[in-house]
Amino acid sequence: MPRSQPLSLFAVTAPGLEALAARELNALGIVATPEDGGAVWQGTPEQLYAANLRLRTASRVIARVGEFRARTFFELERHARTLPWQHFVTPGRAVRLRVTCRKSKLYHEGAVAERMLAAIEHRVGALGATEAEKWSDDEEEGTDAQLFIVRFLHDRCTVSADTSGALLTYRGYRQALAKAPLRENLAAAVLLASGWTGQAPLVDPMCGAGTIPIEAALIARRIVPGLAGPGGEPRRYAFREWPGFDRALWTGVVQRAAAEILPAAGVPIHASDRDAGAIEAARGNAERAGVLPDLQLAARPLSAIEPPPGVGWLVSNPPYGVRVGESEALRNLYAALGRVARGKLPGWTVVLLSAERSLESQVKVRFTEALRTRNGGIPVRVVVGQVPETVSASGRPRA
Ligand SMILES: C[S@@+](CC[C@H](N)C(=O)[O-])C[C@H]1O[C@@H](n2cnc3c(N)ncnc32)[C@H](O)[C@@H]1O
Structure with a gap:
């Protein structure tokens, strides 16, 4: 061609x-x-x-x-x-x-x-x-x-x-999964829709297999998804098998993308989860993606997070319930997320991928909708809110 x-x-x-x-x-x-x-x-x-x-x-x-x-x-x-x-x-x-x-x-x-x-x-x-x-x-x-x-x-x-072959969703780094993993392109969409550009600290306190923080590190380092697989080699694409595939043109496209990669993220990216197995999965995935040095990984509950200094973004995909009997625990979890945000993250931006407005409201942050899509067949939205700079113990912004 x-x-x-x-x-x-x-x-x-x-x-x-x-x-x-x-x-x-x-x-x-x-x-x-x-x-x-x-x-x-x-x-x-x-x-x-x-x-x-x-x-x-x-x-x-x-x-x-x-x-x-x-x-x-x-x-x-x-x-x-x-x-x-x-x-x-x-x-x-x-x-x-x-x-x-x-x-x-x-x-x-x-x-x-x-x-x-x-x-x-x-x-x-x-x-x-x-x-x-x-x-x-x-x-x-x-x-x-x-x-x-x-x-x-x-x-x-x-x-x-x-022209793609395997779905572009599969960057190649994610071989270890935790519970309810997010597709890589949806994690990237959450970040891009929220307006995070890789310039501010980021925390995901319920990171599971690490998809959001890994995609965040890729954005911050300007590593394109096609170079985010093991060894940083470009993955296979259907067009590479076409009769008119232009190898020289492709090599140039890959070399230009590779030349843009920054040596480090430049901002702290913290990823934690209470499940130690999930953190191990996140570690393996981050290593394959070539961004392990950019992440601070820790197995700890939400209440114990130690955010980096400065004002940044909490971006997370907390669990949302589908099974009967989960709703009370989930309401408590979202309320705890709100308390942690007000207590430890004043002035931060909070971004959630959420499936239930009733759970979002427990966070007690005023959210606006940035995106609406589906995750595993379930309608979900990305909501973005701001934690007030100073808050009273009741959770209300101080006058
Ligand atoms: C929907 S999953 C996140 C999936 C993740 N985005 C991924 O791509 O793998 C929710 C995560 O929240 C974690 N979690 C639930 N309650 C928590 C708590 N109180 N503290 C920390 N992590 C918690 C679970 O262990 C689970 O890994």
């Missing part, structure tokens, strides 16, 4: 993260617009490489292969054979197809997938293993197959090629 050839690109995000991904792209000098489910732009292969390497909040980047109208299988076959499949697959490569058909004459997803695979083979030659699957991006660590996404809506067929 020539370097100058414009590609129609879409950074896929979880619902609610579209504007953040567009903002990240804009910061790279890319004019992208948020749309339902992601951010769209016309870009060059260089931008495609950079987006995959650098986007913190997106799940994957897809490239448009083509678009056409078809109401019969004959029309489908005729158009599908003219698509430039050869830019995205080499002969013998394994291919996966995800087909969804809505409000269209052609509604049989399996039959559409069969015609598409035949069209690819017609254009490219024999493929390796092929597979048609139902749409699902849950817990997907990727396979070696090239994924194509085929969508029929009102008889219009849109075909896109996945």
Whole structure:
């Protein structure tokens, strides 16, 4: 694929993260617009490489292969054979197809997938293993197959090629998990939506496997997600297997990102949890991400945190209950969080990923909503509040 050839690109995000991904792209000098489910732009292969390497909040980047109208299988076959499949697959490569058909004459997803695979083979030659699957991006660590996404809506067929491979969520550092881990791109979204830029101290007193503080350290050190895996080597991406992959261009994109990395975070980042096992998991993950020296890790309960000097940000993803009988304990935990904030963190910004307003209200900090999305199917929001500079023992700001 020539370097100058414009590609129609879409950074896929979880619902609610579209504007953040567009903002990240804009910061790279890319004019992208948020749309339902992601951010769209016309870009060059260089931008495609950079987006995959650098986007913190997106799940994957897809490239448009083509678009056409078809109401019969004959029309489908005729158009599908003219698509430039050869830019995205080499002969013998394994291919996966995800087909969804809505409000269209052609509604049989399996039959559409069969015609598409035949069209690819017609254009490219024999493929390796092929597979048609139902749409699902849950817990997907990727396979070696090239994924194509085929969508029929009102008889219009849109075909896109996945450019990422494994979801961008998986940076490669997180191999140890604690309870209810947060996806890496959601942890980054919590930080970016809150306005934390890596310039102020940060504390996560319920850090679990450390996803928020690790993503914070990556932001502070300007380590892009694609270089946050073991050994700092760029991870695999689907586009690296494409016939026109431009190795020299890619090397330049990687080298520029690597050159931006700062030697240290520059601000203290404290991560603690009452569960010693979680802290061990966080330690291993931070080490693989290359940011262990940037974190102060400690196994201790929320009430015992020792915040760094200065005014900073408490950013956390406290537990939220789904099981009956948990609510009383959780109310107490959120109330304790409020007491700790007022007692030890005057003037600090508090950022919570929260699923229940009734729990948030226990903190007794005035919160505003910065983001609304879903975590593991549960609607959640990111709320941001300010701990008053001086507070009375009752928790009310002093007059
Ligand atoms: C939802 S998990 C956090 C997950 C984390 N963001 C991650 O990505 O792994 C909540 C964490 O709060 C911790 N926790 C609950 N009560 C606590 C307390 N009183 N003090 C400190 N940690 C607590 C739990 O051990 C658990 O690891």
